Amino acid sequence: MGKIIIKTPEQIEKIRKSCELAGETLLYISEFVKPGVDTEYLDNKIDEYIRKNGAVPAPLGYHGYPKSSCISLNNVICHGIPSKNIIIKEGDILNIDVTTILDGFYGDTSSMFCIGEISPVADKLVKTTKHCLNLGIQQVFPGNYFGNIGFAISRYAQAQGFSVVYEFCGHGVGVEFHEEPQIDHISRRNTGLLMKPGMIFTIEPMINEGKPKADIDEQDGWTARTVDHKLSAQFEHTILVTDTGYEVLTDVSNEYS
């Protein structure tokens, strides 16, 4: 077992900058997300914007991953590979996940995009998932158990009739793409390690309409789909534990401040 990195003020400042760029990249791409565009086009725009801002996209080449972002439509839980053949249409819900490396430091965030009029269940799933992330963030303060993040998220998601993906988790981030600890989105109250000021990690709940289980595409080795082909949604932020609570480092819209 390794160790959770407590970031220094100098590291925090650089991670904050990378996180801001990741958040700004999501704002930038939002105007291009519309019916008729393919997800490779969006990936190219994301790649271009990140590089223009002096950073590099972390996914590209990560364990052999072939693109600069993950774009996951409808029944895709996560790690959707952008492609010319995946074309966005009215009624779709999709997650775009951006991770930047700026001056050697990582920022990781993702958001859902809803295309035109979506079904009532899709709308409820997206809103529930966003609220799950918010509930998780509210559990971030020094001395709290990491398990309380997954407890808050899973209790709410399940009360809404949805399920929580357990095969993918949040993670420490900043110095590396994926650091300790693993952040479970379903867990028991007052379990796990304790949060300390200077820890930085993601919370990124994936919530399913139906069964929680993921099925990895045998061809590409990445795309994780719901086993029952029902919908999945996800939101992600990078969070710093401060002396008094949290700072959402990827929140460029000031939703949390």
Ligand code: MF3
């Ligand atoms: N950004 C994803 C996360 O939130 C990880 C993507 S790994 C990749 O952890 F290789 F698919 F890019």
Ligand code: CO
């Ligand atoms: Co992440």
Ligand code: CO
């Ligand atoms: Co991510």
